[in-house]
Amino acid sequence: KAGVTQTPRYLIKTRGQQVTLSCSPISGHRSVSWYQQTPGQGLQFLFEYFSETQRNKGNFPGRFSGRQFSNSRSEMNVSTLELGDSALYLCASSIFQGQGPTDTQYFGPGTRLTVL
C-alpha cells in the first residue's frame, strides 16, 4: 500500500506570494492533519480534516487555510507569505475508524518551503 505522498517536496517562494501544498493520504484513510515544523517552534498542529470538514484548527493566522476533497486528498494554502513561514510542512493521515487517538497517524515526507 502506498504511503502518504506530499507534493511538491521542495518549494521556494518570495515574500508576499501565496503557495498551495498537496497531500494524498493512504488509500482508505479519511482523516488528514497538517503540521508545521520549524527549528524554533518545533512541530505545531495546523488543522485536521475529516470527510471534507475541518474538525480542528491550530493557533495560526487566517493566512493559513486548507481543504479536503471527496477522495480525501487535502491541500493547504498560505497566502501573503512571510519569512517566518519557512518550514517543513508535514501531512498525516489516519483511517479514523472511530477509535480516535488510538488510530495510528502516518506521516508523509513533508514539503520544505523556503520563503525569500
Place this chain on the structure above:
Amino acid sequence: AQSVTQLGSHVSVSEGALVLLRCNYSSSVPPYLFWYVQYPNQGLQLLLKYTSAATLVKGINGFEAEFKKSETSFHLTKPSAHMSDAAEYFCAVTISSNTGKLIFGQGTTLQVKP
C-alpha cells in the same frame, strides 16, 4: 491544556549502551501518548503508543516505553543502541477521542557514537 516536555534536546550514547529519552506530560485527563522518530529529510514514523491497555508498551526496532501516572512520565528506552538509531525523537500527547490532533514535545536528537 495538554503539554509535553522532553528533557534534553541532545542525548549522546555509545553503540551498545542503554538509550533513555525522557518525556513528561501534563494533562488533566488520562492521555494517549506516542513516540515518533524522524530521520533526516523524512517524515515521522510511529515507534509506539500508549492507549491505556498496558503501562509497558513495546514498539518497533526494540524500543519500549513505560507509562507512569504517578510521575506523569512516558520515557523511551532501548537496551542496546545501534548506529541506525541516530535520529530525532518526538514524544506526543492527545486526550480527545474525537481528533487526531497531536501535541508534540520539542524533540530529542539521539547521537550514537561508535
